Amino acid sequence: MSSTAKISLRDVHKGFGPKKVLQGVDLDVAKGESVAIIGGSGTGKSVTLKCVLGLLTPDQGSIKVDGVEMTTASRTERDEMLAKTGMLFQGAALFDSLTVWENVAFGLIEGQGMKAAKARDLAIARLEDVGLAADIANMSPASLSGGMQKRV
Template sequence: MTSGTLPGTLPGTTPPAPPKIRIRDLHKAFGDKKVLDGVSLDVAQGTSFVIIGGSGSGKSVLLRCILGLMTPDAGSIEIDGEDVLSAPAHRRDALRSEVGMLFQNAALFDSLPVWENVTFGLLARNKLSRKNAHTHAGSILAQVGLDPSVGDLYPSELSGGMQKRVGLARAIAAQPDILFFDEPTTGLDPIMGAVIDGLIVDCVKKLGSTAIAITHDMASAQRIGDEAAMLYQGKLIWQGAAGSLMHSGNPYVDQFTHGRREGPIAMELRR
């Protein structure tokens, strides 16, 4: 092997880039309850990755661990090859500033007008002056199909679908490298859910971001996902193309995606 060449890399070639997000052997428990039990996952740059699973399967806990809102008991989380968990505080903050998040119920601040909700993160990090924030918010709102004049309204004056769009606008306002979506179509009718999914796909492609979404909505999962995985009892039990979710060949995945009462999951619930 040529000196300085990584194992498995031919001399004169560039080693492959690390995944945008790499998770290895992640564990998290609350008392005796194991929520994450050795989760390992790679998400490539520019990929839209969907995680499905039932209530209590560990989806939200996994997302919170990646976001830094929760500390895992063991394992590693890397962004661009850098271990977030062992990085100094200033580096963790810098890495997390490159993340945008669409929360399940939009999680808008009721006391702030829409324009201030959209630019909240930028204002908090002094990345944007209040003088320019209103104009910037208007341009971001236009990207999610809302008139800039909506920026002067308050969240209570918006429909559920409009609130979700504002939440998406806030998530993309800083043009983040990574986007997270927590049940993006919850509470929406099927047509508005499809509209939000379309906006998510457009925004992710325009930004070139890497995205992770957790959802129970199988139609949504297939619309926004390139790849998908299923969490069950704290473990990743299946991973593949999002387009194959409905015909995975895995009995657990098939039961979940088709909503069948009978199957391995139901059998365990009866014990």
């Protein structure tokens, strides 16, 4: 995690049913500091980052980015933080329930409210920019090679 913002996690907890993934996580990342989160499979690395980004809501605790409490942030505050953020998970972490083009266009549709038809056209253009043919747009991410998933 490379930060152009100050990030602070205090007593963050997150579970999924009986599985407790995060239990009292505390972390400070200073502006300009780079931090690596390492650990074994299932230890909460991705869940921690997803909570910071607001993709998941912690069950308990505080997450502040540049002093703004992200667990209760307004849509505008969250959008401002996300506009400065980029992330790629090791396994591409695509939504398996969405098609390739829907994964590419997710931010346009959900974040910017763009109409699906226009977002699809833009997604296909971006796929072509990274050497992926338009005919993969309606495929599921699972049907792609690992390299193709990374480009998506």
